[in-house]
Amino acid sequence: MRTAKKMGVKSVAVYSEADRNSMHVAMADEAYCIGPPPSQQSYLAMEKILQVAKVSAAQAIHPGYGFLSENTEFAELCKQQGIIFIGPPSSAIRDMGIKSTSKAIMSAAGVPVVEGYHGEDQSDECLKDHARRIGYPVMIKAVRGGGGKGMRIAHSEKEFLDQLESARREAKKSFNDDAMLIEKFVDNPRHVEVQVFGDQHGNAVYLFERDCSVQRRHQKIIEEAPGPGISPEVRRRLGEAAVKAAKAVNYVGAGTVEFIMDSQHNFYFMEMNTRLQVEHPVTEMITGTDLVEWQLRVAAGEKIPLTQEEILLQGHAFEARIYAEDPNNNFMPGAGPLLHLSTPPADRFTRIETGVRQGDEVSVHYDPMIAKLVVWAEDRQAALRKLRYSLHQYNIVGLSTNIDFLLSLSGHPQFEAGNVHTNFIPQHHDELFPTKKATPHEVMCQAALGLILKEKMLTDAFRDQSDDKFSPFASSTGRRINICYTRKLSLLDGENIVDVAVSYNQDGSYKMQIQDETFLISGEILKEGDSLYLRSSVNGTVSKSKLVILDNTIYLFFPEGSAQIGLPVPKYLSAVSSGAEQSGAVAPMTGTVEKVFVKAGDKVQIGDPLMVMIAMKMEHTIRAPKAGVIKKVNFQEGAQANRHAPLVEFMDEEAESK
Template identity: 80%
Template sequence: MATVVLVRGRRGRCLPALLLLRKWPWAQQPVRSATAGAKKIEKVLIANRGEIACRVMRTAKKMGVQSVAVYSEADKNSMHVAMADEAYFIGPAASQQSYLDMDKIIQVAKISSAQAVHPGYGFLSENTEFAEKCTQEGIIFIGPPSSAIRAMGIKSTSKAIMSAAGVPVVEGYHGDDQSNQFLMEQAGRIGYPVMIKAVRGGGGKGMRIAVTESEFLDQLESARREARKSFNDDAMLIEKFVDNPRHVEVQVFGDQHGNAVYLFERDCSVQRRHQKIIEEAPGPGIDPEVRRKLGEAAVRAAKAVNYVGAGTVEFIMDAEHNFYFMEMNTRLQVEHPVTEMVTGTDLVEWQLKVAAGELLPKTQDEIAHRGHAFEARVYAEDPDSNFLPGAGPLQHLSTPPADRWTRIETGVRQGDEVTVHYDPMIAKLVVWEEDRSAALRKLRYCLRQYNIVGLNTNVEFLLSLASHPEFESGNVHTNFITQHHSELFPPKKPTAKEILCQAALGLILRERVFTDEFTLHTRDQFSPFASSNGRRLNIAFVRNLTLLDGENKVDIAVNYNHDGSYSMQIQDKMLHVSGDLVNEGDCTYLKSSVNGVVRKSKLVIVENTVYLFSAESSAQVGLPVPKYLSAVSSMGTQGGAIAPMTGTIEKVFVKEGDRVQMGDPLMVMIAMKMEHTIRAPKAGTIKKVYYREGSQANRHAALVEFVDEETQSE
């Protein structure tokens, strides 16, 4: 029997930026008759964590339904635990021993007397065995019947069902022969490029593109490794890769009485690593007739498997708006809020009602859409390093204010940590406006107000993406980022001198605050530490500051003027600077005037870095660290490869004595639910391999040591 530790029930408030979903004035819910035999759900267990757990809890609270949370060791102080009415510890950080442990979760449902389990997305949300176990134990599984999950979860089976239901499908091989040679023959028959997909895949896992026959086997093996890790099944299918397609999906909903409806489409074309990054509804440029055909095809797909609950039918669409079935996600999607914004619905509320046996809240004729909505996924990742996921503390977190048309869907607060154990998504920013251009303008405005310090994020990249002329025009496709890479990743320019002066001013004004506090505390106005005008530095009214713009040192000569302003000289340019610090809520703002131009920026100073966030831009300016204080050593990178993050070594390709060329694969690491190939930084001979397959390596740990060719030739 799995051991579950019960902790006392707890309540917590949401972040101020979180918005309880409200009914739109233009979208009044029709009055539907209560369904005879409907079950009553008074308590629901959310078998998930983070953002989606918090999302479900908000609707549960609105409906008067109690919520039960489960949490791992890594999540004991998390936001979803604080929000729940009850919370139960279920094991270590590793998801296989906690959030994926079906027996533990069902035991919690029994202990807490929860009538239903909401699986969220990911983890057990599309697990047929879990759905069946819930049913066997008399627990309502808030999702489709296991038969529908099984049929749609196996891509080869789903393709056959869709074809029989008259839903167009992409040419491919979905059979049982999984030998490498046979799959390669099928790829040649279909014609390159081909998409290699895990039969039980989802979320971009176990997917690779083979452009030529020569790379097919490498891509196949990589996809299989990731599929085994994610789904415990490495069966693959091969499909024709449609060049520059759009990824368009339709939200469907079914009830237990044979009714099914569609709530229109979402465009999720802009992706990296086959994972969505910005979604919108409705799809740009899709005319009403194509929209109707998409919706009707999606409903046929749902009815073909007797679907119940929320589901998404995903299509790829070519330039002529021909569309082909790709897969069906038998759960609530990450991007469901954009559908809620344009249709005025609460899909989690629909889920709870349908799971209880009620009729769908609306018929097809009663579902309308209005305006345009965008969702931007804010991730802990480094776009400049091929979107390498990251982890770390949220030392500063401030967001745009939530209102009726702006939602912040998140599961973290300032001070929380994004761990290596789970998905690196920090939040979803969702906005709505009357038309696409207005919604896009609002998205950019809100992204400027999404300020994070403590780890790398993709916020600046999202801004670059949302500002691209082709994106503004709605010319989106799945190859968008690759095609426009040079514009989306322009060369980094030196920080403007005006911004450097603002950073210097922020440092000086913060020093003044500390000095005033010291004076107030000591009451010694004659102390040499009680002056912030340059006198205590024995340099009269002049001092020199050195800042770091990236790796470049910038010297600033600061003259303290008698009127409280400053004259700052950078190289041959003199700038007149003045300003003050203003506290608003939990944030500090720098109001500055540089050569007569007045600006207001959020000021965050953490350790040796100054962060400035404004409505126009953001900047990061460093302070040099004395060598004797620096703990960073380059020794670990001189003769080998290091771990980019904490993770598990999945595959080791080399052994002592092997010769490698620069770029050759050394190891495969699994971290943050993704596979990362560690490659040789130089040519040479392997001297030592420090980790075995299955072992865990910490960030910056030396993985492989080798003697490079230059050393060998000496």
């Protein structure tokens, strides 16, 4: 929409009821609701979208990154109804969308491919035989897959059928097709992809490569361009192979040819994404292009704006995907409100690609991505420094995010050295997920100071509005009715209660004591824009942090990290019973129950699958937290369960023993 505005083209948004107040609706010149939140009834409803195109007299449809962006039938319907589909011809989507067909076409075009089975026979036995022939580990992939959906790795024959069944279920849900292919799994490969562009005049170019190796759940989280350590010779061969691939299917528009690369920089065709990629901004940053503008121009029949020789590579760019998820809980996605959201300032070298604002909700219905943070600098080291600096300025309160994890990842020595591969996170797990240390006492004092000064702000505001200037409630000096010069604050550092004894000094400073340590503290709250900052001096050391106090939690964002300090809630106010999980299994997040494996009376062992839930476009297997007998299953297949809802209840041990 930004590019369309820049080009003087009107834009029309479609939205589901869940997205009524979303940013893309506000940005568009016109917007139309196309149905309820489930994507099958809205964003995947082709006829509804085409109806909006007709009503709004739109000449073209840009399908974005997901949903119908690689759907042959939708591209065909657009063509039949005289609406331009801003993407390749439906034949290219079909040929490249079916992985078995695409491998055969690539092989014939002279593009190197990985050994695998892409045949018609989809019986368990046939697929298992081919996996044995290819040799474990093997990758099981949905033939029509994409975005890490319907994809599993089987490391041995023992786990093959379980992984196959899980991949089929997810593929059926995501693509309505559970046909699978089997491929040799290249150990510790790099994921390197090439941006290609074709026009309707037979021209095709490449805009260099992106390295998207660092992934979790087969989904990218940090992408960069160009690929670290790739020589100009390998870069040229990659680009030429990608152009060959595009020309083999008469490709038009933006596309990405994905390769896996081994440690010797040999590369093999993996698949082609017949759309614009989520990570296309890193390519734009190093080539000085606007690929969406190219898409619109090429869709209108123009030639590609630049020749291959005119496309120059300059500098280095990174993209970090900021997700609503908990890296410490196996990257479990989570929905929720963005109670506080502040970002680094955007400029020519820092882009914030987002669809949300402060106060918006990350919906349970769609992908948990909040934003993409994109930075550019003259070289890789400078770009990496800029990425880390900007991540520190990306502050979110209200739900779990992966920002601290991205900081940990981008600061890892092996990442800094460019030694990236798809197994990076599991391989460096211990360094990327360090054991949480106790918060330093100096930081606990800063949290206490922030709380006291925020109270002072509120009492000052009360005094200014109050008629009774002598009310003890309008005093913020610590000298109130029944309050002496010293008070005790109890703060929560994780599960641990930390007691802070605070003495108010005559000069407005404070003496704070934690255990046998004493600190002299002073400071003030500053307002900058919509944000509050705490400037504090702790035993003479001055620092400045962003301060957010919400929902019994004090958040401090420092230039070098962040801290989250809780205020203990009395037991009688605590909503969630700590014993809930012991007596059964609870929903880790809001979602739909897809499959139920157990019934009342069944005996289960710890770790046995109880049910499968679908939430935020992902499948989650709920497993037994302990061995026991099922007392009750609270949700049937197709039912919606809220976060923390008890899914399955166990017999208590006394009942079992009887």
